[in-house]
Each structure stands twice: as structure tokens, then as C-alpha cells.
Amino acid sequence: MAKKTKKIAVYPGSFDPPTDGHLNIIERGAKLFDEVVVAIAVNSSKKPLLTIQERLDTLKVLLKKHRNVRLDFFENKLLVHYAREKKATAILRGLRTVQDYEYEFQMALANKQLAPEIETVFMMTDSGLSHLSSSLVKEILSLGGSGKNLVPPLVEKIVHQKFKK
Amino acid sequence: MAKKTKKIAVYPGSFDPPTDGHLNIIERGAKLFDEVVVAIAVNSSKKPLLTIQERLDTLKVLLKKHRNVRLDFFENKLLVHYAREKKATAILRGLRTVQDYEYEFQMALANKQLAPEIETVFMMTDSGLSHLSSSLVKEILSLGGSGKNLVPPLVEKIVHQKFKK
Amino acid sequence: MAKKTKKIAVYPGSFDPPTDGHLNIIERGAKLFDEVVVAIAVNSSKKPLLTIQERLDTLKVLLKKHRNVRLDFFENKLLVHYAREKKATAILRGLRTVQDYEYEFQMALANKQLAPEIETVFMMTDSGLSHLSSSLVKEILSLGGSGKNLVPPLVEKIVHQKFKK
Amino acid sequence: MAKKTKKIAVYPGSFDPPTDGHLNIIERGAKLFDEVVVAIAVNSSKKPLLTIQERLDTLKVLLKKHRNVRLDFFENKLLVHYAREKKATAILRGLRTVQDYEYEFQMALANKQLAPEIETVFMMTDSGLSHLSSSLVKEILSLGGSGKNLVPPLVEKIVHQKFKK
Amino acid sequence: MAKKTKKIAVYPGSFDPPTDGHLNIIERGAKLFDEVVVAIAVNSSKKPLLTIQERLDTLKVLLKKHRNVRLDFFENKLLVHYAREKKATAILRGLRTVQDYEYEFQMALANKQLAPEIETVFMMTDSGLSHLSSSLVKEILSLGGSGKNLVPPLVEKIVHQKFKK
Amino acid sequence: MAKKTKKIAVYPGSFDPPTDGHLNIIERGAKLFDEVVVAIAVNSSKKPLLTIQERLDTLKVLLKKHRNVRLDFFENKLLVHYAREKKATAILRGLRTVQDYEYEFQMALANKQLAPEIETVFMMTDSGLSHLSSSLVKEILSLGGSGKNLVPPLVEKIVHQKFKK
Numbered sequence: 010m011a012k013k014t015k016k017i018a019v020y021p022g023s024f025d026p027p028t029d030g031h032l033n034i035i036e037r038g039a040k041l042f043d044e045v046v047v048a049i050a051v052n053s054s055k056k057p058l059l060t061i062q063e064r065l066d067t068l069k070v071l072l073k074k075h076r077n078v079r080l081d082f083f084e085n086k087l088l089v090h091y092a093r094e095k096k097a098t099a100i101l102r103g104l105r106t107v108q109d110y111e112y113e114f115q116m117a118l119a120n121k122q123l124a125p126e127i128e129t130v131f132m133m134t135d136s137g138l139s140h141l142s143s144s145l146v147k148e149i150l151s152l153g154g155s156g157k158n159l160v161p162p163l164v165e166k167i168v169h170q171k172f173k174k
Numbered sequence: 175m176a177k178k179t180k181k182i183a184v185y186p187g188s189f190d191p192p193t194d195g196h197l198n199i200i201e202r203g204a205k206l207f208d209e210v211v212v213a214i215a216v217n218s219s220k221k222p223l224l225t226i227q228e229r230l231d232t233l234k235v236l237l238k239k240h241r242n243v244r245l246d247f248f249e250n251k252l253l254v255h256y257a258r259e260k261k262a263t264a265i266l267r268g269l270r271t272v273q274d275y276e277y278e279f280q281m282a283l284a285n286k287q288l289a290p291e292i293e294t295v296f297m298m299t300d301s302g303l304s305h306l307s308s309s310l311v312k313e314i315l316s317l318g319g320s321g322k323n324l325v326p327p328l329v330e331k332i333v334h335q336k337f338k339k
Numbered sequence: 340m341a342k343k344t345k346k347i348a349v350y351p352g353s354f355d356p357p358t359d360g361h362l363n364i365i366e367r368g369a370k371l372f373d374e375v376v377v378a379i380a381v382n383s384s385k386k387p388l389l390t391i392q393e394r395l396d397t398l399k400v401l402l403k404k405h406r407n408v409r410l411d412f413f414e415n416k417l418l419v420h421y422a423r424e425k426k427a428t429a430i431l432r433g434l435r436t437v438q439d440y441e442y443e444f445q446m447a448l449a450n451k452q453l454a455p456e457i458e459t460v461f462m463m464t465d466s467g468l469s470h471l472s473s474s475l476v477k478e479i480l481s482l483g484g485s486g487k488n489l490v491p492p493l494v495e496k497i498v499h500q501k502f503k504k
Numbered sequence: 505m506a507k508k509t510k511k512i513a514v515y516p517g518s519f520d521p522p523t524d525g526h527l528n529i530i531e532r533g534a535k536l537f538d539e540v541v542v543a544i545a546v547n548s549s550k551k552p553l554l555t556i557q558e559r560l561d562t563l564k565v566l567l568k569k570h571r572n573v574r575l576d577f578f579e580n581k582l583l584v585h586y587a588r589e590k591k592a593t594a595i596l597r598g599l600r601t602v603q604d605y606e607y608e609f610q611m612a613l614a615n616k617q618l619a620p621e622i623e624t625v626f627m628m629t630d631s632g633l634s635h636l637s638s639s640l641v642k643e644i645l646s647l648g649g650s651g652k653n654l655v656p657p658l659v660e661k662i663v664h665q666k667f668k669k
Numbered sequence: 670m671a672k673k674t675k676k677i678a679v680y681p682g683s684f685d686p687p688t689d690g691h692l693n694i695i696e697r698g699a700k701l702f703d704e705v706v707v708a709i710a711v712n713s714s715k716k717p718l719l720t721i722q723e724r725l726d727t728l729k730v731l732l733k734k735h736r737n738v739r740l741d742f743f744e745n746k747l748l749v750h751y752a753r754e755k756k757a758t759a760i761l762r763g764l765r766t767v768q769d770y771e772y773e774f775q776m777a778l779a780n781k782q783l784a785p786e787i788e789t790v791f792m793m794t795d796s797g798l799s800h801l802s803s804s805l806v807k808e809i810l811s812l813g814g815s816g817k818n819l820v821p822p823l824v825e826k827i828v829h830q831k832f833k834k
Numbered sequence: 835m836a837k838k839t840k841k842i843a844v845y846p847g848s849f850d851p852p853t854d855g856h857l858n859i860i861e862r863g864a865k866l867f868d869e870v871v872v873a874i875a876v877n878s879s880k881k882p883l884l885t886i887q888e889r890l891d892t893l894k895v896l897l898k899k900h901r902n903v904r905l906d907f908f909e910n911k912l913l914v915h916y917a918r919e920k921k922a923t924a925i926l927r928g929l930r931t932v933q934d935y936e937y938e939f940q941m942a943l944a945n946k947q948l949a950p951e952i953e954t955v956f957m958m959t960d961s962g963l964s965h966l967s968s969s970l971v972k973e974i975l976s977l978g979g980s981g982k983n984l985v986p987p988l989v990e991k992i993v994h995q996k997f998k999k
Binding site: 018037040106118121128130131133135 | 181186202206237263264265278279283286293294295296297298317
């Protein structure tokens with residue numbers, strides 16, 4: 010039962026901004042897979058708060074302690090096609106709410122048909138506040154709320170600077 | 175980034191009887207982990223349809239094609255304590271419905287507290303009929319319905335014999 | 340586009356007891372189909388509050404104003420097999436809650452495989468209190484609560500007599 | 505119990521584009537009702553992918569095998585008012601997910617008040633991939649994914665041409 | 670067990686327009702708390718149907734019969750910060766659907782962290798049609814549907830005038 | 835706007851055993867109401883783990899720090915009838931999951947009809963582990979799991995003694 014192939018998981022997201030919830034999933038995913046590729050999905054039709062470069066720079070700092078986590082981004086392609094290029098075994102997703110569940114279920118079905126060799130695996134976010142969506146976190150920070158337990162201090166600082174402009 | 179530890183997942187269930195849905199999760203889980211331990215959870219307070227021995231015998235036949243799947247059972251202990259004994263990295267669970275989701279979410283939270291080193295990972299069952307619960311499958315078979323797409327022919331035969339008695 | 344076949348729907352349930360919610364679905368279903376067969380599903384493993392005869396007698400009175408509604412019961416067979424015998428085009432079901440939805444979705448999938456020619460159609464119960472399940476209704480009546488808006492007066496009377504014994 | 509009135513159902517949607525899921529509901533609905541009116545709801549505030557004419561042309565081809573299915577569109581009026589004009593007995597809707605369920609439940613309640621004589625009936629989409637929403641289908645096709653099991657080949661061709669422009 | 674502090678609840682919303690569902694919650698909340706502050710949340714990024722002034726004027730008329738209900742609005746601040754300024758004990762929210770539940774659950778968690786001294790309490794809307802969201806109500810009114818059981822006659826008149834323009 | 839009537843809330847439950855989740859709701863409810871009556875609902879048809887006396891004794895110790903919390907039990911009557919006897923303004927309930935939500939929604943509707951003057955108010959349990967149901971807590975303790983963050987140490991001790999017998 011020797012293990013030969015490296016098990017790679019892609020963890021996609023917009024990470025606009027990265028939250029404590031994202032970091033929690035990455036940390037736990039890094040224990041399950043030989044390599045986790047944190048992949049920023051660039052969506053040109055949405056106006057982001059942070060530029061791609063800002064998200065890459067921030068995540069680079071936040072993820073440097075994980076030896077088997079890599080950082081990347083992809084654009085104008087289906088997630089499963091990107092995952093296939095990366096020779097991923099799995100797509101890693103966090104589940105927070107029932108609404109997430111429904112959307113993720115649809116996506117998992119579609120991805121299974123588009124790339125049957127890639128599995129989607131889910132982990133449930135485990136602390137109360139990592140349940141919060143990026144958009145709710147942004148709203149709180151934009152109105153002067155504290156980012157404690159929501160985002161890392163580095164992210165709180167960058168986002169607050171954005172909103173001051 | 176050398177990989178040292180074998181990644182073991184425990185896939186627990188009552189498997190009374192094993193369904194096509196169970197086998198689908200096991201097959202896909204076997205691609206993600208170095209080893210999957212299919213673990214029959216013996217619940218002495220419920221009266222099962224199949225004995226432990228019948229479930230072990232049936233699963234043994236059904237799983238023999240998977241080189242990295244092992245079969246076991248446990249009793250009178252918490253799943254996480256069993257998983258810890260097996261040096262498991264993860265507990266593998268199938269998600270079918272929103273009701274599953276709620277229950278599994280509670281269990282994942284509880285397990286995280288009881289054994290923080292073990293992760294719970296979820297896969298969604300992927301074909302329409304593997305959505306069906308063991309109890310619904312039993313009800314259909316008990317009333318003379320066909321087991322096609324619900325259970326392997328071997329299981330259908332055994333269950334029908336049970337109900338004839 | 341002449342219509343030749345009579346469109347028959349089976350509306351199954353335990354009707355233990357029949358509630359205002361059941362009657363609401365029957366009344367509305369009778370406008371959609373040429374004939375609605377109200378079919379008491381006899382479940383020998385559950386101890387009912389009302390006997391089959393009591394349920395038949397009560398429903399007979401309650402349904403007599405509907406010209407295209409028939410009353411029947413079935414036992415020890417799958418619903419879809421019963422519906423096929425009745426040459427039903429459809430099985431009619433009421434949806435009240437998300438939990439209903441999940442169960443009904445599983446059943447509809449299973450029934451579709453077992454009898455592909457029979458469709459399951461759903462109507463949502465439309466008044467606030469017809470949301471209540473038979474078991475909640477029974478609990479309320481057993482503790483001396485009023486059956487107003489929950490069950491027809493005839494049913495309230497019979498159920499109260501049962502609980503007095 | 506002579507049947508006099510023709511039972512007509514309106515099946516509304518934006519059909520932008522029509523999917524395999526829509527066609528599945530139409531085909532099954534055509535067995536339940538004497539006539540099904542597939543009604544494109546024109547929403548002038550959303551920018552569609554396909555023009556009304558393109559949707560009408562495509563659906564015309566896809567539906568020609570059904571003798572009791574008619575094609576139509578409506579604009580600037582409530583669905584129930586449109587259904588009343590068509591002398592419809594029912595509005596036909598497909599249910600895919602719990603989120604659908606919630607929205608549809610609200611709509612069914614509102615429609616019941618606005619036109620008490622018209623019933624809303626639901627059918628659950630029955631194959632795995634017909635669960636996918638039109639917007640997810642559009643996203644997959646726009647990023648070069650295959651439309652297999654998602655849309656008819658005719659629709660895949662038209663949508664791919666749109667995205668090439 | 671002498672009571673010293675006045676129990677104040679803030680009931681926030683966009684009230685664009687106020688619906689029968691809102692008024693139902695306010696009326697019932699006024700029985701629970703010593704004072705209810707109905708607080709219009711001004712969201713400068715959304716284009717409202719009614720101006721702030723129109724909403725204040727309408728609500729003033731609709732709420733004048735309640736002696737312990739006050740009317741206010743807030744802008745560019747977090748709800749919990751506003752509630753703290755008002756020395757509120759609680760934030761009052763109506764729950765209609767499971768989707769509401771999920772969103773409200775996230776908000777309640779976030780608010781608890783941002784202002785631990787303020788509780789969020791929920792009441793379920795109790796009549797069938799008060800389930801309808803403001804946006805669905807707007808859509809119905811904009812297409813000429815009746816506002817009966819949806820909004821007070823005063824609101825129906827104002828909204829119809831808006832859509833005539 | 836002088837306050838005259840004392841606002842009393844009944845917090846019903848089986849408390850078999852009392853969990854950290856129950857205590858969290860009681861503590862927060864005590865800040866909202868002038869008096870909270872913690873009311874053990876005695877259900878003679880279920881075999882409890884703890885006797886009524888044990889539950890009363892345990893809760894008495896756990897609640898003694900709250901000056902405006904009283905302890906009581908009721909049997910063979912509807913909750914709303916009990917609440918009416920206590921002159922309660924409200925019934926207080928904790929919401930943990932969507933499944934809770936559905937059940938509670940049904941109960942709130944029924945209670946509203948049976949005693950329109952009594953409101954049901956909900957608070958969401960706020961820490962991750964207080965999400966766990968009494969039955970899951972019992973299962974964990976019965977299999978030797980730690981009660982940390984699940985139940986007070988006093989409860990853990992009593993429950994462990996029960997299972998040793």
C-alpha cells in the first residue's frame with residue numbers, strides 16, 4: 010500500500026479580504042493533503058476591495074508558516090480546469106451555513122461532471138466567528154467595527170486604510 | 175515538503191445494510207487518503223436488520239477490490255476515541271441533505287473539541303439515488319421494491335431473504 | 340388535443356387524525372385532477388390513535404361534498420405499486436416545511452425509479468395553521484387544547500373522546 | 505364525474521437559456537395537464553444573454569415534439585394576472601433546492617391571495633444535473649465548459665456563439 | 670427583584686416600504702419591551718423607492734397609536750453602535766424563513782462580539798402574508814397587484830403613486 | 835410611559851440534563867425580562883436520565899446567582915396554559931439549528947392561536963458548543979467523553995454517576 014502520488018488540494022476563493030475563517034480552513038487542510046494550493050479566483054466582473062496584488066501580498070505573509078501551502082491565482086477559466094492543470098486530487102471548500110451547502114452542492118455536482126477525476130471535499134468552519142462571510146466582514150470594517158476574531162490584524166489594517174481613502 | 179505520515183481516514187456507519195451511496199463515498203475516499211478504515215458502529219440499543227457478522231461478510235466482498243480500504247467495527251466508545259486509536263487523520267462523512275448537514279455540523283463541532291487533532295471531512299453523494307438513507311432503502315426492499323441503483327445485488331439478495339423469514 | 344385518459348391522483352397519508360391541512364390539500368387537488376383517491380396508508384408497526392375504520396368513517400363524512408374524491412386504504416405494499424394499480428397519473432403531496440421538503444425529495448426520487456410513469460406533484464399548504472403536523476395536533480388535543488383551525492369539529496370530538504378513555 | 509374544463513398549466517421562467525432541467529419539467533408536466541403554456545417572463549430590468557426572439561426560436565424547436573405544449577411570453581404584468589388571462593388552472597414550478605423552496609413558498613402564498621382560483625403545483629427536478637440553475641449553466645458555458653447533461657446541444661451552440669462575440 | 674432600568678429594544682430595517690409584517694412585529698414587540706425604537710437604516714449605496722422623509726412620515730402615522738414606540742433613523746454606523754447610543758438592551762428582529770435565519774444567525778454572532786451587552790431577540794412573523802419580503806411586496810405593487818394583507822392602505826397609495834410617475 | 839406590569843418569561847425544557855447552552859440562554863434572558871421562570875416540562879412518556887428531583891436540585895444550585903430567575907416544573911398541560919397561569923408575557927426559546935427553527939416555528943404558530951396574548955421570543959445560542967442538543971451531550975458523556983464546554987462540572991459528575999450504575 011505504498012503511497013506514490015502526491016495528494017494536492019486546491020482551495021479557491023476571492024479572499025477579498027482573507028478572513029480568520031479562510032485561514033482556519035487552510036491550516037486544517039494542510040494537515041490532510043500533501044500540498045494545498047490557495048488559489049485566488051479573479052472575477053473581472055466584480056469590483057474588488059483589494060487588488061490581486063494586495064491579496065497576494067497579504068496571503069503570502071499570512072501563509073508563510075505553512076510549508077506545504079502554495080499561493081496562486083487563476084482567471085477566465087473554470088475552477089475544475091484550473092485544478093486539473095495543477096494535477097489536484099481535490100478541491101477544498103469550507104462550509105458555514107445551509108445556504109453555503111446548497112450552492113456548494115450544485116457546484117460539486119457540476120464539477121464532478123466536468124472533471125470526474127477531481128473530488129470536492131468539505132470542512133466545516135469551526136469557530137463561531139469564522140462563520141462570517143467576507144462581505145459581512147467588509148461591512149463591519151467599513152463602518153468602523155473591530156476586526157477582532159474576524160480577520161488577522163494585518164488584514165484589518167489594510168482594509169481600514171482602504172476605507173479611509 | 176517530504177511526506178512522512180500515512181493519511182488514514184475512518185468512514186463510520188451502521189451499514190445496515192450497505193448501500194450504493196456508501197460504496198460511492200468509500201470509492202472516492204480511497205482516492206483521497208492513503209488508507210480508509212470502513213468502521214461499523216455497533217449500536218446495541220437498536221435492533222439491526224443484519225447482524226454484525228452479516229455486515230462484515232457483505233462489506234468484505236464488496237470492498238475487496240480496493241487495496242487501501244480496511245474493514246473494522248467498534249462498540250461502546252466514542253467515534254473520535256476509536257479514530258484516535260486507529261491513528262486517523264480524518265473522519266470521512268457523506269452529506270446527502272440539509273438535515274444531514276445540521277446533524278453532521280453538530281457532530282463535527284463536538285468531535286473537534288473531544289479530539290482536536292482529528293479533522294472531519296465531507297463528500298457529497300453524487301448520484302441521485304445514493305441520496306437515499308439506509309432506512310428508506312430497507313423500507314423499499316421490505317415491501318418488495320427493486321433494489322436497483324439502491325444497493326448492490328448481493329445486498330438486495332440478503333435483505334430480501336431477511337424479510338422473507 | 341382531445342383529452343382521453345382520466346387524470347387520477349393518489350393522495351396518501353396516515354390521516355391519524357385528518358387535519359384541516361389535509362382537507363385543504365384535498366380540496367385544491369380535486370380542482371387539478373379528474374379524480375383524487377384519498378388513500379390511508381396502514382402502517383402495522385405504529386400504534387395509531389384512530390382505527391382504520393374510524394379514519395374511514397370520519398373521512399367519508401368530511402369528503403362527501405367532493406364529487407371526484409374517492410376514499411381507500413392500502414397495506415403492505417409500496418405507495419407506487421398501489422398508485423399503479425389505481426392507474427394513477429400522479430401522487431399528490433402537501434409540503435409544509437423544509438424538513439418535509441427533504442424527506443419528500445428523497446421519496447420522489449425513489450418513487451421515480453420504482454415507477455417512472457407516475458409523477459409526484461406538490462402543493463404547499465396555504466394557511467398558517469395547516470402547517471401543523473398530525474402529531475403536533477394530537478399533542479395539543481391530548482393536553483386539552485382547542486382544535487380550532489387545526490381539525491374539523493367532528494375530528495376534535497372523536498379525538499377528545501379517545502383521550503378521555 | 506364528467507370532465508368538462510380543460511386543465512391548463514402555465515410554466516413560467518426566463519429560460520435564459522433553456523436547460524435540460526426546464527425541458528424535464530415541461531415533459532413531465534405535459535403528462536399531467538391537458539395543456540402546458542411555456543411562458544417566457546420578460547424582465548426588462550435584467551440584461552439577458554439571449555434575446556426574447558432567440559429564446560422563442562430555440563424553445564420552438566425543442567418543444568415541437570409535445571402536442572399539448574404551447575409557447576408564449578408576457579411582460580409588465582403579474583404572473584397570476586397572465587395565468588388568469590390564459591384561463592389556467594395551475595402554475596407549474598420546478599423545485600431544485602431548499603433555497604428554491606423558500607422563495608417559491610413566498611410566491612405561492614402571494615399568488616394565492618392575488619388569484620385564489622389558480623393553484624401552484626411543484627415537481628422536483630429528477631436528475632442530478634438538472635438541479636443546476638440557468639446562471640450556473642451560463643457561467644460554465646462562458647468559461648468553456650461542456651454543456652453535456654446541462655443544456656440541449658442546440659442551446660450549447662447558441663450560447664457558445666454568444667460568448668465568442 | 671425591583672426593576673430599575675428601562676428595557677429598550679431597537680427594531681432596525683430599511684422599511685422601504687413598511688409592510689404589514691413590520692407592523693405586526695412592532696406591535697408585538699411593544700408588549701415585550703418598555704420602549705421600542707423603530708430605526709430606519711439608511712443605506713446610501715442602494716437606491717430606495719421611498720425617500721427617508723417619506724418613510725419617516727408614513728411610519729409616524731402608522732405608529733402613532735403605540736405609546737411606547739419611537740421613530741428614528743441612523744446612517745454610516747454599525748447597528749450595534751447605534752443601539753449602544755440608544756442604551757438599548759436588545760435588538761429586535763423578525764424571522765420569516767430559513768434563509769432569514771441563516772443571515773440573522775451570522776449577524777447575531779457578529780453583533781454579540783461587537784457589543785456583548787446587547788442581545789438580539791427574534792420573533793416569528795405570524796400571519797401567512799407577513800412572510801413576504803419588502804422587495805416582493807414592491808414587485809407585486811409595481812405590477813398593479815393589490816396590496817391587501819401586504820401593506821397598510823396608506824403605504825399602498827404612496828407606493829402606487831411612485832410607480833405611476 | 836411608566837412601566838407597570840412585570841414582564842415575565844417562561845423558559846421551558848426537559849433539562850435532562852441542563853447544558854451550558856441552556857444556562858447561556860437563561861443568563862441572557864434574565865437581562866431582558868423582569869423575571870425568568872425556568873420550567874421543567876415533565877413528559878411521562880419518555881424515560882428520563884435524571885429524575886425531576888435531580889433536575890430541580892441541580893438547576894437550583896446552577897441558578898442561585900440569578901436574582902430574577904425562578905425554578906418550577908409542569909406536567910400534563912400545554913405550555914401556553916402553564917405560561918398563562920404564571921401570567922407570563924413571553925415564552926423564551928433558544929434556537930440552535932435550522933431544524934430547531936422549523937419545529938419552533940410550528941410551535942410558535944400553534945401557541946399564538948392557543949394563547950394570543952403570550953409571545954414567543956427566540957435567542958440564538960452563542961458559543962459553538964452550546965449548539966449541542968441534550969441528547970448528543972448525553973451520548974458523549976455515556977461513552978466516556980469529557981463534558982468540558984458542554985455541561986457544568988456539577989452536571990458532568992451527576993451524569994457520569996448515572997452511567998456508572
